[in-house]
Structures are given as structure tokens and as C-alpha cells.
Amino acid sequence: MKLEEYLNTLPQEIITGESVELPERSLKDIFKFVGLGENDILYHLGCGKGESLTIALKNFGVKKAVGIDNNAEKISIAGKNLEENDIHAELINNDIRNASFDDATVILFWFTDEEIIEHMLSKFRNLKDGCKIITIWSPLPNCIPDKVEFPYLLHKVPFQEAQSVKEQLMSIFGVKCIDFITAWEFAERYTKAIGSPDAENDRFLTIIQSVIIWINARNQGVSCTKEIPESVSTYMSILKRFFGLDVGHLLK
Ligand SMILES: C[S@@+](CC[C@H](N)C(=O)[O-])C[C@H]1O[C@@H](n2cnc3c(N)ncnc32)[C@H](O)[C@@H]1O
Numbered sequence: 001m002k003l004e005e006y007l008n009t010l011p012q013e014i015i016t017g018e019s020v021e022l023p024e025r026s027l028k029d030i031f032k033f034v035g036l037g038e039n040d041i042l043y044h045l046g047c048g049k050g051e052s053l054t055i056a057l058k059n060f061g062v063k064k065a066v067g068i069d070n071n072a073e074k075i076s077i078a079g080k081n082l083e084e085n086d087i088h089a090e091l092i093n094n095d096i097r098n099a100s101f102d103d104a105t106v107i108l109f110w111f112t113d114e115e116i117i118e119h120m121l122s123k124f125r126n127l128k129d130g131c132k133i134i135t136i137w138s139p140l141p142n143c144i145p146d147k148v149e150f151p152y153l154l155h156k157v158p159f160q161e162a163q164s165v166k167e168q169l170m171s172i173f174g175v176k177c178i179d180f181i182t183a184w185e186f187a188e189r190y191t192k193a194i195g196s197p198d199a200e201n202d203r204f205l206t207i208i209q210s211v212i213i214w215i216n217a218r219n220q221g222v223s224c225t226k227e228i229p230e231s232v233s234t235y236m237s238i239l240k241r242f243f244g245l246d247v248g249h250l251l252k
Pocket of ligand 1: 018020048068074
């Protein structure tokens with residue numbers, strides 16, 4: 001079975017990230033990473049049930065916390081949660097593409113949909129200088145992050161433009177090319193940072209992720225070797241033999 005076919009068998013709201021919420025410890029790590037404080041106005045785009053807003057106000061004492069989500073049900077749950085905890089955050093039920101957040105000093109933006117990202121990038125460019133945008137795993141398109149604690153990336157307006165994929169890669173991974181060790185290390189960091197601490201299948205996930213990171217790097221011309229390293233081909237065989245999963249066709 002091709003990897004894409006396997007992914008299609010999984011709950012789509014998880015695969016698209018629609019129903020995925022960042023756990024409390026990740027939110028705290030992100031806010032520490034960005035240095036969130038009392039002078040900040042935080043916007044969480046795609047805030048879901050709004051836990052981030054409670055943490056920002058209660059643990060980091062921000063001046064204002066606003067959550068935007070296009071899912072009315074989630075916004076209603078967020079409203080109830082905030083009320084129960086006597087937290088005074090603002091909630092907006094809207095598509096982030098139509099929302100305004102001009103007074104933001106910090107924006108949490110965890111999206112993978114390319115159309116949304118492109119649209120938002122042009123909105124972000126118009127924000128006031130110094131405004132911080134946090135993304136997870138991937139940087140804003142063609143931008144060099146100002147600070148990295150992988151998988152958390154911080155970009156400040158005005159954005160630093162990347163001259164090449166290599167330059168962007170260097171700024172995120174601190175390496176000039178991707179070998180399997182780098183792919184593995186960063187796949188693990190991602191799972192540890194935002195995964196559930198008691199997940200039992202994280203090894204399987206790390207194998208798939210690191211192989212895919214390496215393949216993508218090779219397709220982009222930034223892998224350290226053009227030939228498939230032994231470690232990658234071994235894991236490709238394991239995926240095929242023990243899990244019936246094919247990834248070889250992803251190599252261009
Ligand atoms: C982690 S975000 C990312 C999901 C998104 N499908 C992506 O591009 O990866 C998930 C949250 O964003 C919300 N969301 C998804 N699309 C949105 C949009 N266009 N505007 C506002 N909220 C949105 C969902 O309701 C959910 O609470």
C-alpha cells in the first residue's frame with residue numbers, strides 16, 4: 001500500500017490537523033520560547049477550544065489574548081471554558097483570512113494548508129514591525145526565521161527573505177544538507193514536542209517521518225547524497241516488509 005493510501009485510512013480531521021490541538025505543555029514551551037509577557041497582545045489563529053488563551057493570560061500575564069476560529073462549535077466550547085475559569089479573553093468566530101489582527105504583537109499560526117499560508121503571509125507582511133509570528137515545523141514560505149527551537153519557529157515582521165532552499169534549511173536545521181541522522185533527530189524532536197507523552201507508536205511515526213524528510217530533502221536537492229543511504233533503504237524495507245507500506249514512489 002502506498003503511504004498516501006494508508007494516510008487516507010486514518011481519521012481525516014486528524015491528518016488535516018482540523019481536530020488537532022496543541023497540548024498544554026507545548027503551549028507553555030511555545031510561549032516561553034517567544035518570551036510572551038505582560039506587554040503582549042496574543043492572537044491564536046485557529047484557536048480551537050482556546051486553552052492557549054487561558055495559559056497566555058494566567059501563566060504569562062499578557063495584556064490581551066484573542067482566539068480566532070471558523071468552527072462555531074469550538075468557539076462556543078472555548079467560551080464556556082473561559083467563563084468557567086473566569087478568564088477574560090476575546091473570541092472571534094471567523095475565517096482567519098477575513099479576520100483583522102492589526103494590534104497583535106504575537107501570533108500563533110499552525111497551519112499546513114498552502115493556500116491559507118500564502119494568503120496569510122501577505123496579511124502578515126502588513127503588520128507592524130516587530131510583530132512575532134510563531135509557526136510549527138515549517139517556516140513561512142521563503143522566509144528565514146529569526147529564532148528557532150525546532151519544531152517552533154519565530155518570524156519577526158519585516159521578514160527576512162531566504163535566497164535559496166539551502167539557506168532556509170541552514171537556518172532551521174543548522175546544517176548545509178540533510179542526512180538520515182538529521183532527519184531522524186528532527187522527526188523525534190517534533191514528536192516529542194507536540195505528541196502525547198504516553199504514545200506507544202512514536203517509534204513507527206519517527207521512522208515514517210524521518211524517511212519522508214530525507215526523501216523530500218532529496219527531491220529538493222538538499223540531501224547530503226543523491227544515492228539512498230543504507231539507513232534509509234533499510235527503513236524503507238522495514239516499512240514495506242513489516243507494515244506493507246510503500247514510500248519508494250515518492251522519490252522523484
Ligand atoms: C491546527 S489548525 C490547522 C488546520 C488546517 N486544516 C491546516 O491548514 O493545517 C486547526 C484549527 O484551525 C481551525 N481552522 C481551520 N481553518 C480555519 C480558517 N480558515 N479560519 C479559522 N480557523 C480555521 C479549525 O477549526 C481548528 O480549530
